[in-house]
Amino acid sequence: MKSIQRFSFFVLIFCAFYFTACNSGQNNQADNTTDTTETDTVASDEMMNEVVYQIPSPDELFALIKNSGCKFRDDLLNSDKSVYESKAAQELNLGIYAADLAYLAAFEKFQPALKYFAKVKSMSDQIGLSTAIGSEMYGRLEKNITNSDSLLDITNNSYYNVVQKLEESGNGKTLAMLMTGGWIESIYISVNIVDKFDVKNPTIQRIASQKITFGNLIKNLESYKDQPDIADQIAKFEKIKQLFDQIQKEVVDTPANTDTSKVIIGQKSKYIFTKDLFESFKKEIIDLRTQIIKMS
Numbered sequence: 001m002k003s004i005q006r007f008s009f010f011v012l013i014f015c016a017f018y019f020t021a022c023n024s025g026q027n028n029q030a031d032n033t034t035d036t037t038e039t040d041t042v043a044s045d046e047m048m049n050e051v052v053y054q055i056p057s058p059d060e061l062f063a064l065i066k067n068s069g070c071k072f073r074d075d076l077l078n079s080d081k082s083v084y085e086s087k088a089a090q091e092l093n094l095g096i097y098a099a100d101l102a103y104l105a106a107f108e109k110f111q112p113a114l115k116y117f118a119k120v121k122s123m124s125d126q127i128g129l130s131t132a133i134g135s136e137m138y139g140r141l142e143k144n145i146t147n148s149d150s151l152l153d154i155t156n157n158s159y160y161n162v163v164q165k166l167e168e169s170g171n172g173k174t175l176a177m178l179m180t181g182g183w184i185e186s187i188y189i190s191v192n193i194v195d196k197f198d199v200k201n202p203t204i205q206r207i208a209s210q211k212i213t214f215g216n217l218i219k220n221l222e223s224y225k226d227q228p229d230i231a232d233q234i235a236k237f238e239k240i241k242q243l244f245d246q247i248q249k250e251v252v253d254t255p256a257n258t259d260t261s262k263v264i265i266g267q268k269s270k271y272i273f274t275k276d277l278f279e280s281f282k283k284e285i286i287d288l289r290t291q292i293i294k295m296s
Contacts, residue, residue: 071193072107072109073192073193074109074112076103076188076189076192077100077103077104077112077116078093078096078097078100078185078293079293080097080115080116080118080119082293084123084126084295084296085296086295086296087127087229088177088229088232088295089292089295089296090123090126090127091127091174091177091178091181091229092177092178092180092181092184092233092292092295093123093181093292093293093295094120094123094124094127094178094181095177095178095179095180095181095182095183095184095185096181096182096184096185096289096292096293097116097119097120097123098120098178098181098182099181099182099185099186099189100116100185101113101116101117101120103189104116105148105151108148110145110146110151111145113145113151114141114142114145117138117141117158118138120133120158121133121137121138121158124162127174128169129162129165129166131165132158132161132162132164132165133158133161133162137154137157137158140154141154172223172224173224173227173229173230176220176221176223176224176230177229177230177233179217179220180217180221180233181292183213183214183217184285184288184289184292185289187207187210187285188285188286188289190203190206190207191207191278191281191282191285191286192282192286194207194278197275197278197279199271199272199273199274199275204273204278205270205271205273207273207278207281208247208271208273209271210244211244211245211247214237214240214241214244217237218234218237218241221233221234221237222234236288236291237288239284240281240284240285240288243277243280243281243284244281246277247271247272247273247277248271248272249269249270249271249272250269250270250271250272251268251269252268252269252270
């Protein structure tokens, strides 16, 4: 694998949300949070394709959110008892369970994490990845379940094995579906963490900034748009795309000679995001996530 594969898709998502969002209570002051630092970049097509083909990387993810100030909500998790029969349902919901597992592990919910690891393993088996996550990994996890470092190591190895297996088999379509399910779940968790709308809240700003990641997500899916399952997912994203299109970005304190057509790492900016738009966006995310977890 190329080195960029160490920087996973879910790290991009959770960096955008939990690392900033979970500390928003400390930083949500009217006089200093109008601006946020924009760190999302629009990479070259080649690099973008490498980035968006990723699944969770617990080592980087845990380092960012393990000690965050978020309040854990177990009601945001998909039920570990849900059963999925169709290939599309299995692929999308495996992505959802992978995001849930990362969420549990970040908050050191060890026993639930064990159950969700088992769920991820069983669903991986269902889609032909039985050799990617072996039974011995579950045994190791069970013996070291209260050791966060062991949990990190075992789950991290499992995820990279899944990536490698899918890459070796040339199954980019499954990776695209996994990514889609995981993206939806991470957004779903994030919009539900917000208990009160305030456009200056860094959490709200980070949610708005996901229009960049969303664009990459759609481009990735479109690589397989000739396949019915993928075409169906692209169609379901249309309303979300329309809402993202309404979110405008305003660059703050830009020098007169700055090329505003380019994204500059570290450039301060803010997103114009209204309460009504946020509520509409939240509803669409909840509806889409509900459709996916209720698939047969």
